[in-house]
Amino acid sequence: MSVVGFDLGNESCIVGVARQRGIDVVLNEESKRETPAIVCFGDKQRFIGTAGAANSTMNPKNSISQIKRLLGRKFADPELQNDIKAFPFGVSEGPDGFPLVHVRYLGEERSFTPTQLLAMVLSNLKAIAEGNLNSAVIDCCIGIPVYFTDLQRRAVIDAATIAGLRPLRLFHETTATALAYGIYKTDLPENDQLNVAFVDVGNASMQVSIVGYKKGQLKMLSHAYDRSLGGRDFDEALFKHFAAKFKEEYKIDVYQNARACIRLRVACEKLKKMLSANPEAPMNIECLMDEKDVRGFIKRDEFEQISAPVLERVKGPLEKALSEAGLTTESLHFVEVVGSGSRVPAVMKIITEFFGKEPRRTMNASECVARGCALQCAILSPTFKVREFQVNEGFPFSVALSWKPDAQNNESQQTVVFPKGNPMPSIKALTFYRSSTFAVDVLNVDTDDLQITHKISTYTIGPFQSSKGEKAKLKVKVRLNIHGIVSLESATMLEEEEVEVPVSSTSEVPKDATRMETDDAPQDPASSSANPS
Structure with missing residues (x-):
C-alpha cells in the first residue's frame, strides 16, 4: 500500500x-x-x-x-x-x-x-x-x-x-508543517506546553499558525491568513516597475505581448531572489520585444519601497494569530518561518520586530x-x-444550521453546530419536531473573511409521516469529516422503531465534478446533541 x-x-x-x-x-x-x-x-x-x-x-x-x-x-x-x-x-x-x-x-x-x-x-x-x-x-x-x-x-x-x-x-x-516539526522532537515537555509560531509565506498566500506541543502531541491553537499575500506579489511589484521603466526608456509596452510579459515576470522573480542575498541587482533581457534588448538595475531599498503596500499587510495575520491563541509574544518559545516568500529580507525583518525574537529555519522551507x-x-x-x-486539529471556521420553524413564521432559527476550533472529524446530533418535509441550510458564520460564502449547502429532509398523527421526532446527524467538509449525514424518525428519512442535498457545485463519498479516518468523533423546536 x-x-x-x-x-x-x-x-x-x-x-x-x-x-x-x-x-x-x-x-x-x-x-x-x-x-x-x-x-x-x-x-x-x-x-x-x-x-x-x-x-x-x-x-x-x-x-x-x-x-x-x-x-x-x-x-x-x-x-x-x-x-x-x-x-x-x-x-x-x-x-x-x-x-x-x-x-x-x-x-x-x-x-x-x-x-x-x-x-x-x-x-x-x-x-x-x-x-x-x-x-x-x-x-x-x-x-x-x-x-x-x-x-x-x-x-x-x-x-x-x-x-x-x-x-x-x-x-x-499549517498543520502538516507543525507535524513535520514536532514528530521528530524527543525533548518535548510532558506537562508544560511548548508554544511555536509557524509563518508560511508561499507564492500566493500567507498563513500563520500557533501550535502548542506536549510529549507525543500537538494542538493547533490558532490559524490566521491572508489569501493574497505571497512571493508573486513582490514579483508583480517589480514587474510593474520595470514595465513602466522600459516603456519610458525603450518605447515598448510589454502588456501588448503575452510572451514578453511571461519573460519579464520570470526575470523579475530571479531578480527578487538576487535581492534577497545582495543589496543590488541588474536585469538584462535579450530581445524582450520588437527585437530590443533591455537593461535595468535596482537596489534593495528601492525594491522595498515599491513593495511597501505588500509589506504593510504582513503584520495583520501575525497579530490575529497571536490574539486568537490568547498568547503574548513573551509566551512564544520559538518562531519558525517556511515558504518561498519568507526569504525576502524585509518580510523577515517585520516578523522579527513583531515577535521580538529571531525567526528560525529548522525545516526545509519548501519541503516541510x-x-x-x-x-x-x-x-x-x-x-x-x-x-x-x-x-x-481545529476547524478554522464556525458552521451553523439554519431552518424555518413549523409555524407560519418567516424568521429563520439558527444554531452553531461546529464552533471555530472544533475538532476534526466530529459528529453532532440535533432533534427536530416536524409535521412535514423541511429544508435546512448549512452556513458559515462569525467570519470577517469577505471571500468566504455565507451559505454552504441546503438539505431537504423528508418526506415522512408520523404514525401517531402528530409532529414526528427526528434525529438529524451532522458530520464535519476529516477533510473539513460539512454534511447532513442522516435523518431518523424516532417512534416505536427508528425509521430512516430521505435527506437530499442541493449544494452548489461545479457540474463536471465526479462525486465520491469518503469515509472518515478511524478516530473517535466528538458527539453532542441539541433540541431545536
Whole structure:
C-alpha cells in the first residue's frame, strides 16, 4: 500500500513518500524535487509539470498555471477577477457560474474546468510517485491551505478521484508543517506546553499558525491568513516597475505581448531572489520585444519601497494569530518561518520586530508540507508503524444550521453546530419536531473573511409521516469529516422503531465534478446533541 503526501503549491508541487527509514522527497523525470503546477496544451499533445513549464514561454496562451487560485471559486469573485487580469490564458464564466479555462488543443478550441486541470496535475504527481516506488499509488494525503472553503475542499477530492487517487485526508498546510516539526522532537515537555509560531509565506498566500506541543502531541491553537499575500506579489511589484521603466526608456509596452510579459515576470522573480542575498541587482533581457534588448538595475531599498503596500499587510495575520491563541509574544518559545516568500529580507525583518525574537529555519522551507502530509498518511495507513503522535486539529471556521420553524413564521432559527476550533472529524446530533418535509441550510458564520460564502449547502429532509398523527421526532446527524467538509449525514424518525428519512442535498457545485463519498479516518468523533423546536 502506498503512503504518499502531495504538497499542491500555487507555483510548484512536491511529492513526499514514506519509507521504512523515514520520509523522502522524490525526484521528477528531470531529477528535480519541485514540479511546476503547469499544464501546457499543444497541437499534438499536452505537457504537464516540468515539460509544461519548458513550453510555457513559447505557448503562453495555452499554458495554464495558478490552478489553485481558480479552484472552487465563483467567476464573479472579486479576488478571482483580480487574478484573471494577469493570466495570459482565457477564462470565462461557465453556465453554472464557475470559471472555464479556454485553450487550443489538438487543433481545436477546448474548455476545461479548474477541477479537471488539477486532476491532470495530480495524475502527473501520481506518475512521479509510482515511478519512484515501483508500485501503484492510490492512498495519499493532500496538503491544502487552511482557508479553503467547503467547495474548494470538495473540488480537490473530485480532482483526486479523477486522477485515480483516494485521499485519506485533506491536511491543512499549517498543520502538516507543525507535524513535520514536532514528530521528530524527543525533548518535548510532558506537562508544560511548548508554544511555536509557524509563518508560511508561499507564492500566493500567507498563513500563520500557533501550535502548542506536549510529549507525543500537538494542538493547533490558532490559524490566521491572508489569501493574497505571497512571493508573486513582490514579483508583480517589480514587474510593474520595470514595465513602466522600459516603456519610458525603450518605447515598448510589454502588456501588448503575452510572451514578453511571461519573460519579464520570470526575470523579475530571479531578480527578487538576487535581492534577497545582495543589496543590488541588474536585469538584462535579450530581445524582450520588437527585437530590443533591455537593461535595468535596482537596489534593495528601492525594491522595498515599491513593495511597501505588500509589506504593510504582513503584520495583520501575525497579530490575529497571536490574539486568537490568547498568547503574548513573551509566551512564544520559538518562531519558525517556511515558504518561498519568507526569504525576502524585509518580510523577515517585520516578523522579527513583531515577535521580538529571531525567526528560525529548522525545516526545509519548501519541503516541510509534503513531508508532513506523508507523515500523516503513514499515521492513517495500517502499512507503517509510526511513533505515537496525536494531532489535535481545529476547524478554522464556525458552521451553523439554519431552518424555518413549523409555524407560519418567516424568521429563520439558527444554531452553531461546529464552533471555530472544533475538532476534526466530529459528529453532532440535533432533534427536530416536524409535521412535514423541511429544508435546512448549512452556513458559515462569525467570519470577517469577505471571500468566504455565507451559505454552504441546503438539505431537504423528508418526506415522512408520523404514525401517531402528530409532529414526528427526528434525529438529524451532522458530520464535519476529516477533510473539513460539512454534511447532513442522516435523518431518523424516532417512534416505536427508528425509521430512516430521505435527506437530499442541493449544494452548489461545479457540474463536471465526479462525486465520491469518503469515509472518515478511524478516530473517535466528538458527539453532542441539541433540541431545536
